[in-house]
Amino acid sequence: AQTVTQSQPEMSVQEAETVTLSCTYDTSESDYYLFWYKQPPSRQMILVIRQEAYKQQNATENRFSVNFQKAAKSFSLKISDSQLGDAAMYFCASGGRKSSGDKLTFGTGTRLAVRP
């Protein structure tokens, strides 16, 4: 069974500053993958970034990057140069390659507010 824990229900950041959202996970899979999804007020789930566990290099997508600590089972999301449009709910998710149907397990989410 997989579990994903997001310990920060809410975070706030000043526009143009940097913020880090935390995520820890637990899995029995030896080969797995991790995601951050963004859910703005429109409710649409949008993929922000993905990381495959066998890759040591941290994933980066423009202003978004992750700090993947495999031994600690930690997968934090860093947002640089925060923009008003980054205000949203952020969900961390994990999935195992061998899991039937490639099912994902989601955390409870972190609501990010961006102050102008």
Place this chain on the structure above:
Amino acid sequence: NAGVTQTPKFRVLKTGQSMTLLCAQDMNHEYMYWYRQDPGMGLRLIHYSVGEGTTAKGEVPDGYNVSRLKKQNFLLGLESAAPSQTSVYFCASSPISGGTYEQYFGPGTRLTVT
């Protein structure tokens, strides 16, 4: 390409009524999923399907049934709605393993059971 679409977007039911939520995807994905989202609980998997004609239970399947008669459609049924089923329902799809494992989500259906 419409991606993943859900019908309806909003619905209000009375306790005991039944309804079906329709999910359709035009990306030829093998896998499809139904989630519910409740405040403070993230997304929880209700049922999923790894191909046409096959379905399986997820984390919270009780009170729901599903069918996947066509590859592009995945139906979620509530036979006798209960207030505890008030939630936002999301459908998602993904290509078979070998890809990026990303799930593509529909816009969601807000269901209220009174």
